[in-house]
Structure formats: structure tokens, C-alpha cells
Amino acid sequence: MSAFGKQAPTPSPTELAVEAAIAAAEVIRDVYHRPIQVVTKADGSPVTEADAAAEAVIIAHLQASGLPILGEESVAAGIVPVLGERYFVVDPLDGTKEFIKRNGEFTVNIGLVEHGRPVMGVVLAPASGEIFAGDADGAWSGTVVDGAVTGRRAIQVGWLARPRIVASRSHGHAALQRLSRTLDVESDVSVGSSLKFCLLARGDAQLYPRFTPTCEWDTAAGQAVLEAAGGAVVTLDGAPMRYGKGDRDFLNPFFAAAASLELAQKAAAEMRILLA
CATH class of the missing domain: 3.30.540.10 (Fructose-1,6-Bisphosphatase, subunit A, domain 1)
Structure with a gap:
């Protein structure tokens, strides 16, 4: 008072x-x-x-x-x-x-x-x-x-003729190199934690594909920042990533975060093929 x-x-x-x-x-x-x-x-x-x-x-x-x-x-x-x-x-x-x-x-x-x-x-x-x-x-x-x-x-998100991809420093995946070739990625930036979302949000990279498990607390804040900056986060079926999955111990499915919904959905479709 x-x-x-x-x-x-x-x-x-x-x-x-x-x-x-x-x-x-x-x-x-x-x-x-x-x-x-x-x-x-x-x-x-x-x-x-x-x-x-x-x-x-x-x-x-x-x-x-x-x-x-x-x-x-x-x-x-x-x-x-x-x-x-x-x-x-x-x-x-x-x-x-x-x-x-x-x-x-x-x-x-x-x-x-x-x-x-x-x-x-x-x-x-x-x-x-x-x-x-x-x-x-x-x-x-x-x-x-x-x-x-x-x-x-x-x-806000930014664009390059050839996208930069950001990956996990501690949780890499063999399919990442194949995805990079398929999408003609210019380079990849390795960084830890939710800073990956933030690099996309300020235009330093354009794509963050996630091939390994995360939980909702790992991604909620970063997803909100990226989407507020103009980006998108989708699961491998191309749908927006959702929260409140208590019945699954709050585990996320694999996802693609990107500078646009179009790029996120394109990457998700390629990830789905690579993991089939």
C-alpha cells in the first residue's frame, strides 16, 4: 500500500x-x-x-x-x-x-x-x-x-539466402548432417540450453531441429520468445507444439523451430523422413 x-x-x-x-x-x-x-x-x-x-x-x-x-x-x-x-x-x-x-x-x-x-x-x-x-x-x-x-x-527473426542451423552442444544427432545437406544449410552453430531459440529470435540462425527428448520446461520460454519474434515451433506432423502433457510426464515430441512456419514445417517433414 x-x-x-x-x-x-x-x-x-x-x-x-x-x-x-x-x-x-x-x-x-x-x-x-x-x-x-x-x-x-x-x-x-x-x-x-x-x-x-x-x-x-x-x-x-x-x-x-x-x-x-x-x-x-x-x-x-x-x-x-x-x-x-x-x-x-x-x-x-x-x-x-x-x-x-x-x-x-x-x-x-x-x-x-x-x-x-x-x-x-x-x-x-x-x-x-x-x-x-x-x-x-x-x-x-x-x-x-x-x-x-x-x-x-x-x-525479430532474420533471413539468409541459405539458412543457418543451430544445434545442441550436448545432444547432437546423426540425422542433423543429412538434414543440413537436404535443406542446403550454410553453416551450423552449436550452443547449449534454450539459447538456441534465442539465436533464432534475434536473426542469428534460422532453424533449430530437435531430434532428442526435451520436456515442457526446457522449451516453453524459448518457444514463446521465438514466436513473439515472428518464428514458429512445430512437431513432426507440422502442428504447433502444445503444452500440458501431464499424461506423458510433460515430455515433448521431436520438433522443428524456425524463423517461419513454412521453414519449420518443411524441416519437420524432412525430419520425419529421416527418422522413418
């Missing part, structure tokens, strides 16, 4: 997510700059103390919205809320393998899903301070300095 008795305006979901991501990044950087203790989850993937600590910070910030929060570490602990048609999706530390390698290519991801589609996303790279966001008003990027976003600018 202000001094004049008026309640402060409620932050938008994007503003809440930006605040939460910045707070989580501080926790992550604290762990990053000291010896990292790694534990292996039941599915074989690594997790560190930074994952759980960052998710706790994010949840504390997002609770002000009153919306359900689907968090990777909460799900791993058996905590799955009733989601409804509108909820946040959180990956507190995407790219844990990159975090452990200390190459800087890891991110905080916070998305908002409505009726099965991601409509808002914030992706923050704690090591560099780069931040990307997208919602109904478009997509933008900036840099977090001393807890505040600076240099904010609008971003």
Missing part, C-alpha cells in the same frame, strides 16, 4: 518473470563461482544445488500471480500442481551440463502457458547477463547489470 492509500499496480506476468529470473540468476552465479556438487537424478541427468535453490527463488516471486507453477525440480520431487488452462512453466537451470562445464551456455527459463500454448517467455543467461523476453507485445533482448535490465531493444 502506498503512502496515499492506493495499492501498487500488479506486475504483468512478463514483469514478474523478469524479476524472478534476475533473482534466480544471482543464486546461480553464487554457486557457479565455487566448487559445484553434482548429483545424478533417477533419469540419469545431472542436477546441482543451484537448480533447487534457483527454483525456490522463482516460485517465491511468481506466487504473487496466484497461478499454478510447473517447475522441473518440483516435478522431480513428485510435486505436480493442478494446472488448469493458465500456468507458469519453470526450468531454473537449463543446460546443467553446460553449467558444470562452466562454458556459460546455461539459462533460467520462465514461460506462461495459456490453453496449451506458450504466450510469454523469459530466458536469462546468468553468466553473460543476456536476457530475452517475448509476449503479445513482441520480443526483446537486453543485458542485466546490477539487477536491472539495460540496453533493451526489439528483436
